[in-house]
Each structure stands twice: as structure tokens, then as C-alpha cells.
Amino acid sequence: xxxxTLRGVRKVFDxxxxxxxxxxxxxxxxxVVFVGPSGCGKSTLLRVISGLERxxxxxxxxxxDVVNDLSPRERGxxxxxxxxxxxxxxxxxxxxxFGLKIDGLTGEQIKERIHAAAEKLQLDKLLDRKPGQLxxxxxxxxxxxxxxxxxPRVFLFDEPLSNLDAALRVQMRIEIAxxxxxxxxxxxxxxxxxxxxxxxxxxxxxxxxxxxxxxxxPMDLYHRPANTFVAGFIGSPAMNLITCNVDSVDGPxxxxxxxxxxxxxxxxxxxxxxxxVSLGIRPEHLSVSKGEGISFKGxxxxxxxxxDVTFLYLILTDGSRVTVAxxxxxxxxxxxxxxxxxxxxxxxxxxxxxxxxxx
Amino acid sequence: MSTKTKKKxxxxxxxxxxxxYTVIALFPIILILINAFKSRKGIFRDPLALPTEKTFSTVxxxxxxxxSDFVLFFGNSMIVTLVSLFFILLFGAMLAWALSEYxxxxxxxxxxxxxxxxxxxxxxxxxxxxxxxxxxxxxxxLTALILVYIAQGLPLAIFILSxxxxxxxxxxxxxxxxxxxxxxxxxxxxxxxxxxxxxxxVAVFTMIPIWNDLWFPLILAPGEETRTLTLGVQxxxxxxxxxxxxxxxxxxxxxxxxxxxxLIFSRxxxxxxxxxxxx
Amino acid sequence: xxxxxRFPWHIVVFVLPxxxxxxxxxxxxLLDTLILSFFDxxxxxxxxxxxxxxxxxxxxxxxxxxxFWNALWNNFKFFLVHVLVQNPIGLMLAALLSLKDLxxxxxxxxxxFMPTLLSVVIIGFIWQLIxxxxxxxxxxxxxxxxxxxxxxxxxxxESSALLTLALISVWQFVGIPMMLIYxxxxxIPEELLDAAYVDGASPLRIFWQIKLPLxxxxxxxxxxxxxxxxxxxxxxxxxxxxxxxxxxxxTDILGSFFYxxxxxFQSSLGSPTLGxxxxxxxxLVILAGVMVYFWLVQRRLHRYQL
Ligand SMILES: Nc1ncnc2c1ncn2[C@@H]1O[C@H](COP(=O)(O)OP(=O)(O)OP(=O)(O)O)[C@@H](O)[C@H]1O
Ligand SMILES: [Mg+2]
Numbered sequence: 009x010x011x012x013t014l015r016g017v018r019k020v021f022d023x024x025x026x027x028x029x030x031x032x033x034x035x036x037x038x039x040v041v042f043v044g045p046s047g048c049g050k051s052t053l054l055r056v057i058s059g060l061e062r063x064x065x066x067x068x069x070x071x072x073d074v075v076n077d078l079s080p081r082e083r084g085x086x087x088x089x090x091x092x093x094x095x096x097x098x099x100x101x102x103x104x105x106f107g108l109k110i111d112g113l114t115g116e117q118i119k120e121r122i123h124a125a126a127e128k129l130q131l132d133k134l135l136d137r138k139p140g141q142l143x144x145x146x147x148x149x150x151x152x153x154x155x156x157x158x159x160p161r162v163f164l165f166d167e168p169l170s171n172l173d174a175a176l177r178v179q180m181r182i183e184i185a186x187x188x189x190x191x192x193x194x195x196x197x198x199x200x201x202x203x204x205x206x207x208x209x210x211x212x213x214x215x216x217x218x219x220x221x222x223x224x225x226p227m228d229l230y231h232r233p234a235n236t237f238v239a240g241f242i243g244s245p246a247m248n249l250i251t252c253n254v255d256s257v258d259g260p261x262x263x264x265x266x267x268x269x270x271x272x273x274x275x276x277x278x279x280x281x282x283x284x285v286s287l288g289i290r291p292e293h294l295s296v297s298k299g300e301g302i303s304f305k306g307x308x309x310x311x312x313x314x315x316d317v318t319f320l321y322l323i324l325t326d327g328s329r330v331t332v333a334x335x336x337x338x339x340x341x342x343x344x345x346x347x348x349x350x351x352x353x354x355x356x357x358x359x360x361x362x363x364x365x366x367x
Numbered sequence: 368m369s370t371k372t373k374k375k376x377x378x379x380x381x382x383x384x385x386x387x388y389t390v391i392a393l394f395p396i397i398l399i400l401i402n403a404f405k406s407r408k409g410i411f412r413d414p415l416a417l418p419t420e421k422t423f424s425t426v427x428x429x430x431x432x433x434x435s436d437f438v439l440f441f442g443n444s445m446i447v448t449l450v451s452l453f454f455i456l457l458f459g460a461m462l463a464w465a466l467s468e469y470x471x472x473x474x475x476x477x478x479x480x481x482x483x484x485x486x487x488x489x490x491x492x493x494x495x496x497x498x499x500x501x502x503x504x505x506x507x508x509l510t511a512l513i514l515v516y517i518a519q520g521l522p523l524a525i526f527i528l529s530x531x532x533x534x535x536x537x538x539x540x541x542x543x544x545x546x547x548x549x550x551x552x553x554x555x556x557x558x559x560x561x562x563x564x565x566x567x568x569v570a571v572f573t574m575i576p577i578w579n580d581l582w583f584p585l586i587l588a589p590g591e592e593t594r595t596l597t598l599g600v601q602x603x604x605x606x607x608x609x610x611x612x613x614x615x616x617x618x619x620x621x622x623x624x625x626x627x628x629x630l631i632f633s634r635x636x637x638x639x640x641x642x643x644x645x646x
Numbered sequence: 647x648x649x650x651x652r653f654p655w656h657i658v659v660f661v662l663p664x665x666x667x668x669x670x671x672x673x674x675x676l677l678d679t680l681i682l683s684f685f686d687x688x689x690x691x692x693x694x695x696x697x698x699x700x701x702x703x704x705x706x707x708x709x710x711x712x713x714f715w716n717a718l719w720n721n722f723k724f725f726l727v728h729v730l731v732q733n734p735i736g737l738m739l740a741a742l743l744s745l746k747d748l749x750x751x752x753x754x755x756x757x758x759f760m761p762t763l764l765s766v767v768i769i770g771f772i773w774q775l776i777x778x779x780x781x782x783x784x785x786x787x788x789x790x791x792x793x794x795x796x797x798x799x800x801x802x803x804e805s806s807a808l809l810t811l812a813l814i815s816v817w818q819f820v821g822i823p824m825m826l827i828y829x830x831x832x833x834i835p836e837e838l839l840d841a842a843y844v845d846g847a848s849p850l851r852i853f854w855q856i857k858l859p860l861x862x863x864x865x866x867x868x869x870x871x872x873x874x875x876x877x878x879x880x881x882x883x884x885x886x887x888x889x890x891x892x893x894x895x896x897t898d899i900l901g902s903f904f905y906x907x908x909x910x911f912q913s914s915l916g917s918p919t920l921g922x923x924x925x926x927x928x929x930l931v932i933l934a935g936v937m938v939y940f941w942l943v944q945r946r947l948h949r950y951q952l
Contacts, residue, residue, distance in 0.1 A: 081846030093841035095857045096950035106855075107845030140950065158845075252674050362547055377849070381742050385754045388739060389815070392758045395772050397647050398783065406651060412785045458664035465660035477661070484672055486936055488878040491925040492675030492900070494682060494918045499675060500821035518671035550656040597765045601885055604771055614775070621768045629763055633756045637825070638665040 009160040010071035010084070011036045012057070014195055019049070019063030019218075025028055026052055027218045029066060034211070037192045039185075041205045043241070044215035046109040050198045051166055053215070057196060058164050059083050070161055081110070086160035091166045092151040100126075100137040104154045125157045129186065145176045152184070156191065163188070163195040169204065181207060202244055203341075206230075214238050236362035239288050244322045245319070247356070248294070248330045252288045267326035271302050275352050278365050284367070288356035291319070292334035294348045296340075301351040306330055308344045313337055322346060396622060403427055403612075410611055426586050427616030431603070434613070436591070437620060438597035440564035447509050451516035455573050456512045456566055458517065459524030464554055467529040468540070484522030489515065490582055500587055507590040510545060515583055520573040527572075531565035532558060578625070596621055680929070681924035693919070700923035704907075716895055717903035718931070720808055724899055725876040727812035728819075733868055735816070736823030739743060741853055743824070746829040747837075757826070762821035769941065771883035773814045777801050801886065804896040811897055815882055819875075823868045830864040831857060863947045870939040877932050900928050 012034040019027040026049050034040050042050045046308045054059055055061040057068065059080040073287045075083045086107075094103050096295050101122060126132045128253060129149045131203040139147055148168065168184075188195050199205055205212050206226045211355070214221040214229065222234040233239035241248045252264035252271065262279050263272045264287060271287070279285065304361075306322030309329075313319075320340065332348055340346065357365040377515040401417055402410050407420025416422070430577055431437055465471075490494075496515060497506075534559065543553050559566075584598040594602070600621045605615045629636070669873030686696035704714050704754060743751050761769060776783050776801055785797045800810040834857060842852045880901030883891050889906050891898035 060843065079846070080844040083846065087844045088843070089837045089841060091837050093835070093837040093840070095856060096839065097948075106842070106847070109849070138950075154841075154845075173665060265780060359751040369792055378748075381745060381748065382750075385742055385750075385758075389754055389757045392761055392820075395769075395776055395817075396764075398760065398776065399772050411781065414781060415786065430821075454663075454667075458667065459815075459942050461660040462664040465657050468662075469654065470659050471654065471657055474939065475663070480673065481668065483676075484668065486874065487676060487929065487932065488677070488874065490880070491929050492672065492679050494676035494922045495678035496671060497673070498918065511712060514667060514671050518668050521668045521672075525664070529884050551659075554660070568811070575763055579763075581765070585884075597767050600765075600766045600771075608899075611775075611781075614771070614917075618768055618771055622764060625765075626748055626760070629760060630756075633759075635754075637759065638754060 010194060011069075012070040012162055012196070013281060014057075014066065015069070016066035017053070017056060017063060019061060019070060020053055020064045021052075025064075025218065027056065030218075030220055031214060032220065032223065033198065034194060037194055039188055039197065039208055039210045039273035040213060041211070042196065042198045042215055043200070043202070043205045044214050045241075046200070046217045049218040050215055054087075054164055054166050054196060054198050057162070058085050058087050060087075061191055063298045064202060078235055081107075084161035086155035086158040086162075087164040087166070088151045088155050090170055092139070092147045092171075094147060094154070096139050096151055099136050099138055100142070100150050100153075102137070103150060104157050105275070107154070107158050121159075123156045125153045128156070128190075129153045129183075144172055145180065148176075148180055149183075152187070155267070156193075156252065157249045160193065161323055163193050163194070163197075165197040166287075167198055167200060169269055169273060170200065177201075177204075184208065200319065202242065203258065206242075209247075212242075214241060218243075232366075233288075233356065234364050236286060236288070236358050239356060239358070239364075243290055245291050245331050245333065247288045247290045249358070250289075250324070250328050250330065252279050252285055253286050254285060255281045257281055266304065269304050269325070271304050273302055273352070274355060274357070276365065279357075283362050286358040286360075286362070288358060289330075289350050291331040293354035294330070294332040294350050295333065296320070296334060296346055296348055298347075299349040299351065301349060303349040303354070305347045307343055308340055308342055308346050309337075311340060319347065320348075322348070369451070372552030388559060396626075399615055399618050399622065403615040408617060409614055410615070415472060424612070425616075427610075427614075428620070430610065430613045431616045431620065434607070435599060435603045436594075437596075437599065437617070438593050439592075440596045443593060444596040447512045447516065450455070450509075451513050451520065452570060452574055454513070454517045455524050456569060457519035459521050460528055460559060460562060460566065460568065461554070462521070463525045463528035463532055464517065464558055466525065467532045468528055481522050481525050484519070485526060489519045494585060505587075507588050507593050510591055511587045512583055513594070515587065516577045516580075520577070523572060524569045526566055527569050528562060531562055535561055555616070563585075574604055579585060652801060653716050654662055676856075676929075679922045679925050682919055684924040685919050685922075687917070687919050688932070696919075700920055702918065704923050704927065710920075713895065713903055714927070715852070717898045717900050720897065721892045721899040723808060723928055724812045724824045724879070725816075725873060727809065728816055728876055729869060731813065732816040732871065733823050733865070736820050736868070739820070739824045740827035740831055745849070746836075746887065754771060755825075759821035761818045765814075765833045766818065766943055768820070769814065769818045769883040770882045773817075774801060774886050777810070799907075800936035802893060804893050807887070807893060808897045811886060814886075815858050815879070822871070826868050826871075827861060827864055830861045834860055863939070863944070866939065866947050870936060870943075873939075874932055875936070877928060899932070900924070904928060 012032075014030050015227060017027060017030040018025060021364055028160065030053060044050055050059060055188070055367065056063055059075070059078060063076050067244075070083055080087070095106065098106065104122045104125065108121065112353050113121070113235055123132070126135060131146070131149055131153055134142060134146060134150070137249040139150065142150065151168070165184075170178050172180060176322055180277060181229055197208060197230060211223060211332050212226055212229055213223050222229060222238045224232070229242045230236055233242060233247075236249055242251065250266055252262075252266050255263040255265045257279055262276050263270055264274055264285065265271070274287070304324070306324045307321060309323045310321040312321075316335070318334045318336065318338045320334060320338070322330040322332065324330065330348070359365055384574055398414065402414060404418045404425065405422045406424040406426065408423070409416070409418065418424075432581075437522055462481070466474060466481075498543070500506050500511045540553055543557055580595075581597050581601060584595045588594070589598065600617050603617050604614050683700055684695060684697060685693045686699060687693040693721060703710050705711055716803055742748070743755055779797075779799050781783070785794060788794050788797050798806065800806040839852060839856065842856050847855070877900055879899060883897055883899060883902045884905070887897050889902060889909070889911055891902045904924045906916075907924045908916050908918060910916030
């Protein structure tokens with residue numbers, strides 16, 4: 009168990025830089041999740057941390073030691089791969105014992121550790137099977153078992169659940185969370201899946217094109233996205249971003265205009281008249297029921313009713329689209345003009361470069 | 368030693384081994400090629416030297432062309448190889464298609480029957496093949512060689528091609544059948560073009576042994592007129608063993624065309640080899 | 647697949663040409679050879695059934711059988727050299743070539759494979775020249791590494807001729823096991839090797855404990871292909887040593903023995919029926935090899951789904 013520190017970590021593939029100086033602090037025992045669009049460098053960053061890829065710049069520390077030039081074993085990491093990467097010709101037991109033997113443990117110690125891990129993961133009855141005779145979920149557990157018997161300082165996971173079906177994925181997600189809490193091992197976890205990120209992470213790192221966009225707790229990112237990228241990436245359906253003009257500023261509030269409408273009473277002090285800003289409102293924070301705060305209207309273009317929630321797709325006169333997530337089932341006509349409302353403390357404002365503006 | 372330097376040493380070691388073996392693989396061939404362009408004195412005085420102004424000579428080549436029908440042999444080999452190859456690919460693809468697409472009586476049996484040829488070398492049937500060719504009056508004709516090579520090449524061609532054809536999606540053929548396209552058109556206009564990559568693999572596997580074969584040319588077509596390059600070179604060298612210039616020149620002439628073709632097509636060839644092997 | 651009621655002529659058209667040529671020039675001659683091995687013939691060409699007489703002659707006759715057993719034994723030695731030298735070298739080269747991030751792998755592969763493409767006859771002559779004491783190339787080279795004393799006319803000596811020829815053949819064909827093994831090494835998923843590396847395994851351990859067990863089926867395949875090729879070899883011996891496979895038949899293998907039995911040599915006349923018998927025996931040897939492969943090797947070597 010150890011803290012993990014990245015200082016200006018860079019990675020270059022054939023002259024193209026794919027990681028442009030990553031700074032990150034992971035505390036001892038923390039569960040960190042990397043998210044970001046495909047190709048943004050999540051796997052690469054994880055492999056750099058593991059030692060599978062060389063670092064081309066910056067420093068990587070595990071605990072207090074710089075580990076740039078150490079092999080994965082010397083770093084004390086263990087990794088779970090997307091394809092599980094179980095050795096197909098070895099039994100479950102041997103799969104888990106492989107690394108331990110290299111570490112020089114005695115047969116007794118190896119058995120002890122494997123049985124302890126197998127118990128935690130309900131693998132006791134499967135130890136003599138080959139990976140080919142296991143189900144997807146069981147293979148997943150073996151892969152995790154192989155990582156935990158090593159008693160590593162840091163766990164690394166690269167999309168470990170993406171090959172499982174939806175039901176198993178939920179089950180394994182909960183299991184991983186439980187396991188990590190009981191082991192208290194520092195963990196870095198890469199995923200595409202927002203729900204995994206939100207539920208598992210102590211801390212989420214949002215990556216985009218080889219850069220860190222924002223680091224924070226799940227609720228931090230949800231309530232206080234640092235920029236439009238994070239705002240659009242976290243949350244589903246994505247946050248509505250409406251480009252507005254600042255019409256007037258009146259003390260603590262200001263008026264914004266979107267083509268023919270004016271949205272008044274937006275709380276903000278940093279705006280000056282004439283600037284262009286993005287107004288961000290999550291679909292679940294918009295409602296057709298009259299309320300406090302701001303309001304504007306749009307034409308109802310489409311409607312999707314899922315029973316527990318209804319999605320309304322509005323189009324404003326300037327062509328911008330807005331999604332509204334209404335609780336329950338709503339009867340509305342397509343083509344109708346709909347007035348929607350949002351509370352003031354649920355509004356986000358971003359400047360013309362996409363950076364969040366806070367009061 | 369740090370991990371980094373250890374890695375560097377390892378890499379250097381790997382390259383040393385590979386380089387060493389590459390030299391072993393190439394040295395004999397290069398040695399023949401450089402000495403073919405030397406005078407007799409040059410060949411013996413310093414075999415390892417490149418031809419210099421003083422030792423350069425093409426006398427070997429002149430003698431080879433004067434004393435043997437090298438061009439004819441080369442042409443014979445070309446004809447035999449290309450014609451055999453054409454029919455192996457055509458008939459092989461047709462059979463492979465029939466075996467992988469149509470359900471007919473005896474299909475399993477036919478598949479096994481054709482597969483025997485992969486395991487059992489056709490050479491073992493030489494006695495009867497020769498008698499057959501005698502009775503067909505085909506001895507000392509290129510046709511005899513071509514027929515035998517087609518028979519030799521078909522099994523492997525069918526094996527590789529049918530495996531590949533079985534992966535062609537059914538929708539493609541069914542769409543054509545709905546338009547009432549004939550089975551022949553489906554084969555020639557839809558299936559064959561789609562099978563091209565596998566056909567290239569088969570071509571590689573088939574062509575080399577035919578071009579290089581000594582056995583059947585020696586037995587079925589040893590006559591001067593129908594000699595293939597391999598047999599021609601073998602006989603020529605047998606006759607002029609002591610004339611080092613001629614021997615080296617004839618060897619070079621046999622090596623060079625293959626070498627040039629290989630360097631041009633090596634990428635496809637090796638892709639064919641490795642992809643065929645994964646199966 | 648065929649429309650009801652109409653005879654599927656197209657199947658006939660697709661099958662017939664290939665089937666006809668294969669049957670006439672491969673399958674039938676093989677069968678005919680097997681049949682012929684039970685017949686005897688006189689100088690006029692008349693033939694009659696003679697049961698196992700030919701086999702008795704080839705296998706047991708004091709005069710004739712010595713040649714067969716000598717050739718068979720030599721052939722085993724020839725095969726053994728390939729298994730012990732060619733396949734390990736091929737494996738080693740393939741293992742090195744498949745290392746991650748190896749620069750120039752493609753060039754090495756291309757160049758090392760080159761000799762395999764050349765005719766065995768050409769290769770035989772080239773090595774004959776190089777090993778010739780007349781030319782002295784090998785002697786010069788051995789001198790350069792201080793081993794001039796070891797030079798000998800290897801191809802001319804009974805004790806070393808067969809081994810030398812086998813090594814020439816190894817030199818030429820090492821590209822085939824290399825390629826087959828290389829392809830199967832490339833098929834091992836990268837994550838699996840990453841996992842072993844993360845587990846702390848050294849490249850050597852990864853090779854012995856992960857890669858090698860996974861490519862065992864390919865090694866089996868390479869071995870049986872080598873077996874079939876070796877027990878059917880002829881060209882190299884004939885090119886370098888002629889039909890007599892000298893000195894004193896020390897390089898005689900089944901292929902060259904078959905050729906002599908069929909066509910005759912020096913004073914003794916050739917015999918198609920005895921030739922057929924030798925061919926049939928070669929067929930049995932190859933069949934036995936293939937069966938051993940399928941029943942023992944292939945069944946035990948599990949092909950793991952990667
Ligand atoms: N071995 C490599 N050689 C060259 N470029 C690479 C290599 N590995 C990754 N890249 C490039 O680096 C970038 C980041 O890739 P990476 O695999 O880290 O993305 P990712 O965020 O994990 O994507 P995904 O979510 O699809 O897995 C991509 O543009 C990719 O093309
Ligand atoms: Mg990835």
C-alpha cells in the first residue's frame with residue numbers, strides 16, 4: 009500500500025505525444041478512476057504506471073520512491089486486464105501461483121495466500137480448473153485473485169468489466185468495491201462506463217487528448233465541472249449547454265439572451281455586457297412545472313417516455329437543442345411550445361473558452 | 368546493472384544472434400554470385416573477394432549460353448510452373464467451392480479422398496505415373512509434368528480455399544440467387560474475387576515446389592527439348608564439373624530469377640505463409 | 647441448395663476437372679503402385695501375382711535387403727538431425743523474431759527465409775563447391791577462427807557425408823519451422839505476455855513457461871511435416887552424390903534407394919515391381935509416422951483457445 013504520484017508524465021509513440029505532462033496525486037488506499045473518450049490515453053497512462061510502457065518524461069513515484077526505471081514487479085503493482093489474460097495452459101491455482109513462485113515464496117506460503125484469496129472470491133472449488141472451463145464472471149474473479157495474492161502496493165485495472173454482460177457487470181462492480189474497501193490497497197481503474205466511475209471512485213480523473221481535464225470526487229465533478237468538456241462528459245443524458253449573450257448586468261444578477269428570448273435573473277457577478285457565455289443546465293434539473301428561478305421556452309420536437317422518466321427534446325428558435333428529463337409520465341404534444349424552469353443553484357456558466365465561471 | 372542497461376545488452380545480444388544467422392543464410396548464395404563474375408584465377412586465388420577490374424570476367428556466362436540451351440530451359444520451367452499454377456487455382460477453387468457450398472451425396476467421402484493427397488507424397492506413385500505417361504505417349508512432354516503437378520497441387524489448394532470460402536457470408540450468395548444469377552456466375556463473379564487473398568497464399572505454396580522439382584523432370588521429361596531449369600542446371604553441372612566458371616555461372620543463373628522475384632514479392636509471400644500457418 | 651427436380655449439373659462441372667486429374671495422376675497411381683508391389687514381371691513385361699514375394703525380397707533377402715535397411719536407417723538419422731538441429735534453431739529464431747519492439751524483424755525474416763525458396767539441387771551444388779577442398783573456402787574460413795585442423799572433405803567420407811548432407815538440408819529448410827512457429831507465436835495475445843511480465847517473469851521464463859507450452863501443437867505439426875518431407879527426400883542426395891548415394895551408400899536414403907530399385911544402376915537392372923514395393927514401404931513408414939502423430943502427439947497436445 010502506497011501513495012502514487014505523477015509529475016509531468018509524458019509518453020511518446022513514434023514521435024506523436026499521447027500524454028502531455030500528467031500531474032496527479034493518489035493518496036494511500038484511494039480508489040481512482042480514469043475516464044475519458046476513446047483514444048484519450050487512459051490505457052496508455054495506466055500502462056505507464058504499471059511499467060509496461062516506458063516513461064518518456066516526468067516522474068512517477070510509488071510511496072516515496074521514483075520508479076521510472078523499475079520493472080512492474082519491482083514497482084510492486086498488480087494488474088487486471090480487459091481480456092483477463094489468464095494463462096490458458098495453467099489451472100486456476102497455477103495462474104495465481106505463477107507470480108508468487110517468481111517472488112520466491114515457499115509452497116506453504118503460496119498455498120496459504122491462494123486459499124485466502126480464493127475464499128474471498130468464491131474460487132475455492134475452481135482451483136483445479138483451466139481457464140477454458142470457467143464462465144466469464146469466474147475468469148474475471150480469477151484475474152482479480154491473481155492480482156490480490158501478490159499483495160501489491162498498487163492495483164491497476166484496465167476496463168476489467170467490459171467483457172461481461174450487464175447483470176454480471178453490476179455484481180462484479182459491487183464485489184470490486186467491497187474488496188477494495190477491505191484490502192485498502194491503492195487502486196487505479198480505467199473505464200468507459202460512467203456508472204462504474206461514479207460508484208467506485210473516491211476520485212475521478214477526466215482525461216481528454218492526453219491531458220487531465222479535472223480531478224475530483226464524483227459529486228464534485230457532477231456539481232462543479234471545471235469546464236464544458238467535463239460538464240458534457242459526466243452525467244447522462246449530457247448537460248445542456250446553451251450559448252447566450254450577456255444583455256445586461258444588474259448587481260448580482262444578469263440577463264442573458266438566446267436569439268429572441270431573454271433569460272433574466274441569472275446569478276453571476278463576473279460577467280460583462282456583450283460577452284458570449286455558455287449556460288449549462290442538466291436535463292434532470294429542468295422541469296415543465298412552474299418553479300422558482302429562471303425559465304425559457306422551446307418547441308417540443310420529440311418525446312420519449314420510459315415510464316419512470318420522460319425525456320423531452322426541445323429546439324429553441326436559434327436552433328440549439330435542449331433535453332429535459334421529467335420525473336414520471338407526461339402528456340405533451342409534439343410541436344407544442346413548452347416553457348421550462350430551472351432553479352438558480354443548478355445553473356452552470358462557462359466562458360467563451362469553456363472554463364467554468366463561479367460566483 | 369540497471370534495468371535500462373540490461374535491456375540494451377539483451378537487445379544487442381538478440382541482434383548479434385540474428386545477424387549471425389542471417390550471414391550464415393546468405394553467405395553461400397552471395398559467395399556463388401560474386402565468384403560467378405570472376406576469372407578462374409580470381410575464383411581460386413581469393414574466393415572471398417569481390418570481383419575487381421583485374422579478376423572481373425563473364426566468361427562463365429558466355430560458356431553457359433553457348434553450350435546449353437539455358438533460355439529454353441528457363442522457358443520450359445516458366446511454362447510448366449505457370450500453366451500448372453493456373454489450373455491448380457482454377458480447378459482447386461471450383462472443387463473447393465463445390466465441397467464447401469453444395470450438399471451432395473458423397474461429399475464427405477470426396478473431401479477425405481482429396482485430403483489423402485496432402486499427407487501422401489505423389490512421388491510414391493512414380494512407377495505407375497511413368498507407365499501411364501508411356502501409354503498416353505506423353506513422356507518427354509511438358510504436358511506430362513503439368514498434369515502431375517496439377518494433381519500434386521490440388522489437395523492443399525482445396526484444403527486452404529474451402530476453409531476460406533466457408534467463411535464467405537451466406538447473404539452474398541443468397542442475394543444473387545434471389546436475382547436468379549446462375550451458379551457459374553456466382554462462382555466466377557462473386558466468390559472468386561472474394562477469395563483472392565487465399566488464392567495468393569495457395570499460389571505461393573504451390574509455385575515453389577514446382578519450380579524447384581528435380582524428380583519428375585528427371586523421370587518424365589529428361590529430353591533436351593523439355594528440360595526444366597532445375598534439371599538443366601543439374602545435368603549441365605554434371606557434365607562440366609571441372610569448369611568452375613561455367614558451374615558458378617549456371618548456378619547464378621538459376622538463383623538470380625528466384626532471388627529477384629522473392630525480393631519483389633517477399634512481403635506478400637511471407638504474409639501468405641504466416642497467415643496460412645495460423646489456421 | 648439445388649432446385650428441386652433438376653439435376654445439379656453445375657456441381658458436376660465444378661467437381662469433375664479437378665477430380666479427374668487428381669484421380670488419374672495421383673490417387674490411381676498411388677493405388678496402382680500398391681497393387682503392383684504384389685506382382686512380379688519378366689523381361690518381356692508379362693506380369694503375374696506373386697503375393698508377398700517382393701516384400702520378402704526387399705525386407706529379408708540377404709543380398710537385397712541390406713540396401714533397404716541401410717537406407718531406412720540412414721533416413722532415420724537424416725530425420726533425427728532435422729528434429730534435433732533444424733527445429734530448435736527454427737524455434738530459437740522465431741522466438742527472437744517475435745520479441746516485442748524488435749527492429750528489423752521483417753528484414754531478418756525475409757533474408758533468413760531466402761534459402762528455403764531455392765531449388766535443393768542448386769543448394770546442393772553450392773555447398774558442394776564451398777566444402778570442396780579444391781576451392782578451399784571452408785578451410786580459409788576455419789583458419790580465420792583458428793580451426794583449420796578440423797577441416798576435412800566431409801562430403802567425401804563415409805563417416806561424415808550423411809551428417810553433412812543433413813546439415814545442408816537443415817540450413818536450407820530452417821525457414822519453414824521458423825515461419826510456422828513465428829506465426830503461432832504472433833497469435834499469442836499481447837495481454838497474456840504483459841500479464842506474465844507484470845507477474846515478474848523474465849523474458850526467458852516467459853518463453854519457457856508461457857510461450858512454449860502454448861505453441862506445442864505447432865511444434866508437433868512441424869515435426870510431422872519434417873518427417874514426411876525427410877522420408878520422401880531425394881533431390882539433395884541425387885544432386886550431390888548421384889543415384890549411387892556414395893561413398894559406399896553411406897548417404898543412401900529411401901528416396902534414392904527407390905530411384906535405383908526402379909531404374910536400376912550399374913549392372914543391376916531396374917524393376918518397376920520391386921520399385922513399387924519400395925514405394926509402398928515408404929508409404930507405410932510415412933503412414934506410421936502420421937498415425938503416431940495423430941494418435942499420440944496430437945491428442946495429448948491440447949490446443950488452447952487463446
Ligand atoms: N503501441 C502504440 N503505438 C502507437 N500508438 C499507440 C500505441 N498505443 C496507443 N497508441 C495511441 O495512443 C493514444 C491513446 O491510446 P489509449 O489506448 O491509451 O487510449 P484509451 O483511452 O485507452 O482508449 P480506449 O478507451 O479506446 O481503450 C491513441 O491515439 C492510440 O492510437
Ligand atoms: Mg484502452
